[in-house]
Amino acid sequence: MASPAACAAPTEPERRRLRLRGAVQGVGFRPFVYNLALRYGLSGFVQNDGDGVLIEVEGAPHDDFLRALRGEKPPLAVIDSIDVAHIDPRRDRGFTIRESAGGNARTRIVADAAVCEACLDELFDPESRFHLYPFVTCTHCGPRFTITSSLPYDRPQTSMARFSMCEDCARDYGDPKSRRFHAETIACPKCGPRLERDPQAIVSALRAGRIVALKGIGGFHLICDARNEAAVDELRRRKARDAKPFAVMAANIASVSLFAAPSEAERDLLRRRARPIVVLPSKGTLPRSIAPGLARIGVMLPYAPLHHLLFHAAAGFPAAKDQREAASDFVIVATSANPGGEPLVVDDDDARRRLSGIADLIVGHDRPILVRADDSVMAVAGGAPIFLRRARGFVPEPIDLGADGPCAIAFGAHLKTTVTVTRGREAFVSQHIGDLDDAETVRFFEETTRHLVSILNVRPEIAACDAHPDFFSTRIAEETGLPLYKVQHHAAHVAAIAAEHGTSDAILGAALDGYGMGDDGGAWGGELMLLENASWKRLGHLAPLALIGGDRAAREPWRMGMAALAAIDRLDLSAKFFPDVPQAANVGARMRKQGAARTTSMGRLFDAVAALAGVCPAQRYEGQAAMELEALVESPRLLDNAYRLRDGVLDFAPFLAFVATERPSARETAEYFHGALIDGCADWIAEAAGALGLQRVALGGGCLMNRALADGLCGALRARGIEPLCARLAPCNDGGISLGQAALARAAFQTGRREKESAACV
Incomplete structure (x- = not known):
């Protein structure tokens, strides 16, 4: 007699349809x-389509397949969601990759990624058909966003469309x-694409002190030998960049350690597949002219195969693989090729027009860059x-x-400037665009x-912009014809942090910044705010200082030094503090008679x-005085009675009086000032948090790029029981x-819609 198992009907195959969304193309x-x-x-x-990746699988079991789908995904993939549906079996045979389907794209393209280790192995393998080929890439690395015109991500929608695959590439594909x-x-x-010059010729030019314009992934770099001070100085002169720091590129971590002292967290940042510029403590062994007056230096590792070929050529073409990680003293300045603050140059013909007066050698290639993107810059x-x-x-x-x-x-x-577009629950912040001061940047x-x-x-439903009526970005927003939300500058700073942390409840925020037009039309920049739903309220601010000369005060810190002396009624000391500024006496006399506009800006x-410390009486780039x-x-050092706190106003007049009367050294002034800021801001924030019954604060604004301030303030707040x-x-x-x-505009729009629906129900 047959057993029950032997008599059972064959198991019906199971078929599932899987919809994957995220960065999966x-x-x-x-x-x-x-x-x-x-x-x-x-x-x-499996098939690419407008929503991401569509999979249908039939057979049994499926559970192991689903676990592996998440747990073993390709290194660049990001799975936001997997929707699974059971469907009728089709009893098809085999598994196929179908042609991509078009339609309305709801997926996204991944960011550009540094060349992977497997491709590097082939780049330096004499037996590989990719040996010394500067455009080697695979599905795990290489350009994506910067070469893509539209989705789905397929070759015809990229700048590779012009290159027909040879037999070998077609076979691999x-x-x-x-x-x-x-x-x-x-x-x-x-x-494939071809480079105009041999890497050895580029290295020879750099060794000879020449400046090279080199086409990379998101645009051209201007490069020179970082150890050749004359070359660095000449690059500054030609680019009209007097003092703003340059970034450098080194072959590997061992090479970086010859001139910088990265922490382990900073080493991890350097190794990220995005290969950002990372701001590191400098050992002072590179020419001072790379980052004049600063103790930190921006450093990145090679991310394109061409970069690795330059360092390989500079090292004498070593054959051993372990030489890739050996320390090398060959370091190059690698700065964006954007003369006069204009956008990054991306086109070969444009490079010859715009960079011929800067570069001795211009090296392009025939793979077009469709989307320009500067190097990202990070710090800890x-x-x-x-x-x-x-x-x-990182973009896009x-x-x-947190919610649709x-x-x-x-x-x-x-x-x-950046632009943000939201889609569903996601916000897409564009790459860095720059300052909207010239026609090229506007374009x-x-x-x-x-x-x-x-x-x-997408088709935007609402628009948002700064409340300042004269910003070009405001005028563009007004021309969209969409419902427009004008957001106060510092409220937007706080809202950005609340948005990325998924905070929808009321939140206290401190915006420590340079300038933003306040709700009263004044020049704000050191603000304590409460954000709730789509509204904001100013709870406190820094004690105002005179803004002598209006916008000129931001370019000439000595004017703010005069304002500080005026705040403590010691304009009589102006000649002692600013003996080399002939107009200081006249400015002081006018202030006594006429006064001046005022600002609460922490940047000012x-x-x-800085001006009182004799550090930077005149700035040649934004933020120079604060950085120096x-x-x-x-x-940072603590100083007793360095500030006053009254009715939400944080006043550092006592500290300014200490500097005016005691005349500490520049280093002492800097350290006492940072200590006063940390202690004063922590007390200021803690007082407001206690009154509101809140235990978290959003810290935003450009002054938080200051590591000493950010580290110290976060620690001081935690010590007071407040989460920064x-x-x-x-x-x-x-x-x-x-x-x-964008976050505040969405909240305002949704609040208004709910109010309308409520009124309609009534």
């Missing part, structure tokens, strides 16, 4: 799924076992990484807003806005103290303003 996801299905003996298909299976950027010396502050500039390697990664909402477009401020602003809206395939307070003052700080929330996913400076604007 252009990262090798389809070949990954294909090989996973083969491993578990499943039939079905079609081989599910290859790391280049459906790698849209695949190319080799037979069929407040105990964790922060962005100083967010661009290549979204920031999760209307599609908003926010146009940022005037300086360090880049408009180009970025169009591309971001297009690649996200930094300028005032911070560079003097080894450890800092900007981690977008810059704390004006680069994050558009995110805060």
